[in-house]
Amino acid sequence: MTTATPRWSLYRFASPATFYPLAGKLVPWFAAVAAILAAWGLWLGMLRAPTDATQGDAYRIIFIHVPAAWMSMLLYVVMAFWAAIGWAFNARLASVVARAIAPTGAMFTFLALWTGAFWGKPTWGTWWVWDARLTSELILLFLYGGFLALVAAIDDPRRADRAGALLAIVGSVNIPIIYFSVVWWNTLHQGASVSPAMAPKMAAIMLQAMLLMTLSFWAYAFAVIFVRARAIALERDNAASWADAAVGRARPQTEAAT
Amino acid sequence: MSTTFAVLVARDLRLAARRRIDVALPIAFFTVAVSLFPLGVGPEPQTLRQIAPGVVWVAALLAAMLSVTQLYATDLADGSLEQMLLVPDARLAIAAAKAASHWLVTGLPLVVAAPVFGLMFDLSREAIAALVASLVLGTPVLSLLGGLGAALTLGLRSGAVLLILIIVPLCIPALIFGAGAVAAVDAGQSARGHYSLLGAVLIFTAALAPIATAAALRIATE
Amino acid sequence: MNWNSASDFFAMGGYGTYVWGAYVVTAVCMAIEPVVVALRHRRVRRELAAEEQRR
Numbered sequence: 001m002t003t004a005t006p007r008w009s010l011y012r013f014a015s016p017a018t019f020y021p022l023a024g025k026l027v028p029w030f031a032a033v034a035a036i037l038a039a040w041g042l043w044l045g046m047l048r049a050p051t052d053a054t055q056g057d058a059y060r061i062i063f064i065h066v067p068a069a070w071m072s073m074l075l076y077v078v079m080a081f082w083a084a085i086g087w088a089f090n091a092r093l094a095s096v097v098a099r100a101i102a103p104t105g106a107m108f109t110f111l112a113l114w115t116g117a118f119w120g121k122p123t124w125g126t127w128w129v130w131d132a133r134l135t136s137e138l139i140l141l142f143l144y145g146g147f148l149a150l151v152a153a154i155d156d157p158r159r160a161d162r163a164g165a166l167l168a169i170v171g172s173v174n175i176p177i178i179y180f181s182v183v184w185w186n187t188l189h190q191g192a193s194v195s196p197a198m199a200p201k202m203a204a205i206m207l208q209a210m211l212l213m214t215l216s217f218w219a220y221a222f223a224v225i226f227v228r229a230r231a232i233a234l235e236r237d238n239a240a241s242w243a244d245a246a247v248g249r250a251r252p253q254t255e256a257a258t
Numbered sequence: 259m260s261t262t263f264a265v266l267v268a269r270d271l272r273l274a275a276r277r278r279i280d281v282a283l284p285i286a287f288f289t290v291a292v293s294l295f296p297l298g299v300g301p302e303p304q305t306l307r308q309i310a311p312g313v314v315w316v317a318a319l320l321a322a323m324l325s326v327t328q329l330y331a332t333d334l335a336d337g338s339l340e341q342m343l344l345v346p347d348a349r350l351a352i353a354a355a356k357a358a359s360h361w362l363v364t365g366l367p368l369v370v371a372a373p374v375f376g377l378m379f380d381l382s383r384e385a386i387a388a389l390v391a392s393l394v395l396g397t398p399v400l401s402l403l404g405g406l407g408a409a410l411t412l413g414l415r416s417g418a419v420l421l422i423l424i425i426v427p428l429c430i431p432a433l434i435f436g437a438g439a440v441a442a443v444d445a446g447q448s449a450r451g452h453y454s455l456l457g458a459v460l461i462f463t464a465a466l467a468p469i470a471t472a473a474a475l476r477i478a479t480e
Numbered sequence: 481m482n483w484n485s486a487s488d489f490f491a492m493g494g495y496g497t498y499v500w501g502a503y504v505v506t507a508v509c510m511a512i513e514p515v516v517v518a519l520r521h522r523r524v525r526r527e528l529a530a531e532e533q534r535r
Contacts, residue, residue: 048481104513146425146427235524
């Protein structure tokens with residue numbers, strides 16, 4: 001009285017035994033795509049794109065600032081999504097992926113802030129400006145930090161997964177509200193001199209370079225996150241038989257699987 | 259469910275009455291924190307008037323977060339939380355009741371004490387009224403979000419600091435609209451927009467935070 | 481090509497410190513992160529394989 005799982009059911013990928021080798025095979029491809037797109041994007045953006053009329057060559061930071069910022073926001077939502085799936089369907093691998101995303105997302109957030117500051121100094125005159133987008137990005141860093149701190153503080157892995165999922169969902173729901181409140185706060189307190197126009201008018205080649213860099217960062221994220229997810233899955237499931245196969249060790253016949 | 263709510267709030271208030279030090283500590287912290295700012299920034303009245311809304315609001319936020327771990331900690335320690343959770347479908351009522359009693363014990367005294375601090379910072383009468391109004395709307399938000407944090411970090415060693423780290427970003431809209439309302443009144447403008455937004459944040463939080471807190475309680479105890 | 485010489489490229493119209501300050505830190509982070517993660521993975525695999533010897 002069994003129903004056969006169709007050969008290409010999505011549930012197959014919920015098993016670490018399937019995910020682990022598949023992810024391993026995909027990582028080099030993602031890494032290669034990331035490198036190629038970055039080379040192309042940087043060639044266009046750094047070598048070919050013309051100098052901007054108002055900002056000079058300082059605007060070229062846009063080719064890493066905007067992709068980093070977009071990735072930081074996208075990865076948070078994706079992280080919350082997989083954490084929610086892991087919670088709702090008790091799918092441990094989904095929770096593992098969510099935890100694998102967090103450090104990379106936090107790194108991109110830091111890079112968005114760093115490159116934003118380095119872009120701000122020559123264009124606005126100060127390293128840090130409390131404009132709506134940079135401030136919201138800072139708050140996003142706090143949200144990532146909170147998630148990482150919470151899951152690190154809970155010893156039981158499943159409780160940590162679920163608590164993290166709840167926090168990530170609450171964070172996602174709050175992001176539009178927080179952003180709106182920061183924009184409101186910023187427009188009310190707008191000093192007369194500070195009116196940053198972050199995005200210079202885009203020549204087609206600039207837009208193209210920016211898109212290429214974004215896709216490159218996306219592929220990079222896939223590669224790094226897959227490797228980290230493989231590591232975390234092994235750490236958690238170290239006694240399972242799929243782990244044996246993955247690591248290439250034989251299990252003695254008499255030993256019962258835990 | 260409303261009887262569970264009422265019973266729990268009454269219980270928490272009775273317990274608070276017996277452990278008055280737990281009630282006094284947040285207010286004491288708030289007083290000390292607020293008083294530090296003039297000492298650090300200088301006694302110039304114009305400066306103090308300008309920073310007053312932010313200072314009072316930030317101190318209220320921190321005082322709320324520091325006291326909120328107490329919400330569940332004592333009940334967890336002596337096992338009564340587990341007993342409460344045994345009652346079917348009680349989690350939502352527990353979450354709501356804990357937030358309500360936290361506000362009554364910590365938030366409400368802050369609202370009552372606010373005019374005194376307003377005077378310390380030489381705020382005008384209208385600004386003090388705005389401060390009180392913004393705290394009336396905002397401190398319940400802090401209690402609701404703090405309750406969520408307390409449930410998420412239930413029983414963890416790093417408790418209070420971790421809670422502040424994860425909950426403070428969520429409190430930022432309330433902080434912005436609340437302190438902004440007072441600043442607007444101080445500048446002679448209408449704070450109507452601020453109050454509306456703060457009220458919306460309160461309604462949104464009151465509707466959703468207890469549900470999230472109930473889920474967090476389940477996660478922490480199962 | 482937008483640049484007349486290599487030194488022009490590095491100078492970035494006078495904004496060199498800022499542009500390269502941003503790019504170098506980004507490159508360093510995106511070089512270190514994969515290494516750290518790969519090392520973590522390698523360590524887990526080694527520890528699991530070693531565990532088998534001890535059994």
